[in-house]
Amino acid sequence: MHRARVEKTKRDVFRHHIGPPHQFSGDLICWKCTAAFVAVRAHTNKGAPVQAQYRLAPKTEHDSDCPLNPTVVTNHIAHGSHGLAEADDRGILRLNLPENISAVPTTGPDDDVTGQDAVRHTVATVRPLLPPAVNSAAKIAQFLQMHDFDKDIVDRFKIRPHNGRAIPWGRFCYGPTTESYAELYERCRRAEVFTHPIAVFGTVRRVSHDRSGRPYIVLALNVPAGDGSFHVTIRSWHASLIEPLITGVHVLAVGAGWEIFPRGNVPQLRLWADEHWQLAHWTTTGDGQSTAPHCPPPLTAVQRARARAEARTRRAAGGPAGPPAPSASPTPTEAITPPPASETAVDPAPELPQPPPARTAPAADASSADTPMTDPHDQVSLAQPAAIIAPRPKQPPADGTPQPVPPLPAFPPPAPGEGGRRWALGQWLKRVRRR
Ligand SMILES: [Zn+2]
Known part of the structure; x- marks a missing residue:
C-alpha cells in the first residue's frame, strides 16, 4: 500500500517516505484503522522490481470496520x-x-x-x-x-x-x-x-x-x-x-x-x-x-x-455510418475507408468516425x-502511395498562394521484385522521392 500512519503522531506517511533511511520514526499503523503496518523497501522479486510499500504486519488483520479489510x-x-x-x-x-x-x-x-x-x-x-x-x-x-x-x-x-x-x-x-x-x-x-x-x-x-x-x-x-x-x-x-x-x-x-x-x-x-x-x-x-x-x-x-x-x-x-440501431448488423467495411493521408499525418487523434x-x-x-x-507512415504509404509521396514545396510560398502540385508519378508501382511487393514498393518510393 502506498500509505500508512505513524501511530504516535497520527501523521500520514507515503511511499516516498520509505528509505533508506526512512523519513519517519515510530510504529506504523493502517491509515484507516489501528492495525500494525510495516514499511517494505523497494526490492526485486524473481527479477521483477517491487516498489516500496507499506503492508500489514505479519499475523495482523485490519479492524472489522476498516474499509481496507x-x-x-x-x-x-x-x-x-x-x-x-x-x-x-x-x-x-x-x-x-x-x-x-x-x-x-x-x-x-x-x-x-x-x-x-x-x-x-x-x-x-x-x-x-x-x-x-x-x-x-x-x-x-x-x-x-x-x-x-x-x-x-x-x-x-x-x-x-x-x-x-x-x-x-x-x-x-x-x-x-x-x-x-x-x-x-x-x-x-x-x-x-x-x-x-x-x-x-x-x-x-x-x-x-x-x-x-x-x-x-x-x-x-x-x-x-x-x-x-x-x-x-x-x-x-x-x-x-x-x-x-x-x-x-x-x-x-x-x-x-x-x-x-x-x-x-x-x-x-x-x-x-x-x-x-x-x-x-x-x-x-x-x-x-x-x-x-x-x-x-x-x-x-x-x-x-x-x-x-x-x-x-x-x-x-x-461517409462513415453512425451508431447502429440496437439491432443493427455490423457496418460494412466501406464505412472505414481511410481518410486522405494528409489528414492522418497532421492529426494525432483524428476524428475518423x-x-x-x-x-x-x-x-x-x-x-x-x-x-x-508498423510505422504509420509506412502503412499510409502502402495504402495510398500517390498521396503521401506527392512532392511538396520545401518553403511555404511568401504570398500564401497555393503552389501548383507537380504531376504525380506513374501508378501503380512495379510488380513484386525479389524482395516481394513491399520491398519493391519501398524501392519505387525511394526513386520517386529523389526526383
Ligand atoms: Zn485498516
Missing part, C-alpha cells in the same frame, strides 16, 4: 450484488457475469437502504442504477485502487463470465498499469474474439475533442507496446455520456467492443460507449475515500432517434485490430 469488503460487495457475487471461506470473491450484463433489477441493491449506491441524475427524477454486475465490478476496482492493485489483493477476486469458467480479475479488467493495458492491446492486436465484456480501469488524463467537437477521454498516453506505443481512449457518439468524465475522474469502462484504431501518429486502444451503464465513474476525496460509483444519465429517446437520423445522413452522404461495434458482435473490429502495427 478484504473480508469485510468482499462480504459487503457480495451482499449488494443481487446474488451475482459470492465470497468463499478463503475470502475469495467471485463475480458471476449474467448473460445480459446491463440488466437492472426493479428493486435497488440489497444494501441500498440509504440510497448510497443509487446513481442519481441531478436534474431528472429518474434514478438510473448501475446494473449490479457493473456496480459490483466498480466496487471491486475501488477496493483494489485503495490497495494500489496489490497482487495479493487482486488475487482475491475472480470473474465468471456467463457460461464460462472463472478467470482472474486481471483477465476481465485491465489497467491501471501500463503492462496491463499493453496486455489488452496485444489481445486486440491478435484480433482475439472476446466472449464476454472486458473492463478497463483508469483515471481521465485528458479530455480531447474530435473535429466535430465531440468530446472523448484519454485514460493513458503513450503506453509502451512492442516497438511503439498507444493511447487508451473512450469515445461515444453521445457527448452526454462523456461529459461527466472530467480530468481526474476514475472510470471503469465496460464493453466487448475494444479495438485498436491504428491511424494517427499514435494508435489508440479504444472503446465506443453506446450506453450510460458502460461508464461507471467516481472520484476520490482527499482522505482516499471513493464516492459511490456513478454513471452518466441514460440516453433519451430523442438522443437515440437523433443518432439514428445522423447515421442515415452520413450513410447517404457516403467509425461505427461502434454492435454489441451483438463482440469481436474486436478485425479490420482495425488485424492491422499490423
